[in-house]
Amino acid sequence: MAKQQEESNSNPAAAAAGDWENFRDDDIMLQHSAIRAEQADKIPFLGDKEPLSALAAEYQSGSSILLEKIKILDEKYSAIRRTRGDGNCFFRSFMFSYLEHILETQDKAEVDRVKANVEECRKTLQSLGYADFTFEDFFGLFLEQLENVIQGTDASISHDELVERSRDQSISDYVVMFFRFITSGEIRKRAEFFEPFILGLNNATVDQFCKSSVEPMGEESDHVHIIALSDALGVPVRVVYLDRSSCDTGGVSVNHHDFVPSALSSGGSGLEINPYITLLYRPGHYDILYPK
């Protein structure tokens, strides 16, 4: 039995010889991971904080609308922190922004509040029929990070360590997966609410959508994901759009959209929400923005 399994090792020699008959899925997956590793060398999961001028430099020879918009951004935002474009950028940006916010504010009430929401999400997944052992490790690791950014304990971590952890695949990927579970649970729990959005997006059922576009790593996030995650954790998110759209009236403005958790907005107090996660969206990618 064990002997036969050894054969499942892939066959690079066959691949090199262009022998497609023996070129197997393992080889293709090996190639995929090699490409990913090459990308990884170029940009870490989470970049350093850069001034907005770094963003402008990127478009120096590009669209004037974009340069105009970056100028406007410059009035409100001081810096950008890039994330790797591997399909998990929204979740990684969310992870770092949120934990950095807690680290800087030491807002223990917020930690308690979000922990209660995480426990709700755990119950949601259980009631949806997920086996505990499939998600508990991911929950555990996120809760651990949440506790560690609170100072004054032996396990407390500094800002530098938080950056380091966010770049460590074994932590970063687990937290991304935690968010994916939370997002999927919320979408499934409120299937009736999300169904029309999902149908319009890619003509799939809620179950198919969660299985193919939420739970697998590397699947990009759309509005549906952001709404679900923001609602489930009760964390408002602002997304600033940097694209080539412009108003007919002539003036260039930068659009943003606030994702306000239903729990906060249904209060109807008309309260101005001050989101502590601000993301810059360029078609297909999210980075972190720092307001002035």
Place this chain on the structure above:
Amino acid sequence: MSSLLLFSDESSHCFERLLPPSTMAGCDSCPRVQIMEVDLLVRCVKVVSNYYRYLFPVVPPCGSSSRLASRARLFKEYKEVQREKTADPDITLVCDDTNIFKWTALIKGPSETPYEGGVFQLAFAVPEQYPLQPPQVRFLTKIFHPNVHFKTGEICLDILKNAWSPAWTLQSVCRAIIALMAHPEADSPLNCDSGNLLRSGDLRGFQSMAKMYTRLAAMPKKG
């Protein structure tokens, strides 16, 4: 019997270190039984130490390496499989005695398909990044199915590739494979002969081929 075979590589290696060939050659008087006993002892020690490694995986406070994380997860699956042994009579999932990253499954061919009555063996090789990465699964039993490679047993199933997520388990992967057996996807074939039969509408041809291979490879030989 099979469990002894699984050990053979590692234990014989240890055995040689304990008793170098020269010692063995010059020990005509030494009863064979003793050598067997040493061998057995090596095996037992290995079994016990491995068992304890499963029971108490050393999990560092943070940034646990993926190998340890996957080991911990697999051990949970192992316990679940033991607990739910009778829950799904169509699946028997067994972990290799010495390596928690190697599993074997026996699945029953679904009824009202050409695979009915057959028992198919699957080999799982679990990567160290599990459960972030999918297990590699293939059929060890020959099967005629559009989405299974006829020679290598490789399976074309989205959840084993890009649609994988940690929400799947080894057990639920087995269920997905049984579902694939009942619902072949002839339009993305790994076995083109099989796929072509279905795509040309020759259901009878497909079923008789599939049934023949089920009889030949997945059923106990008569006599």
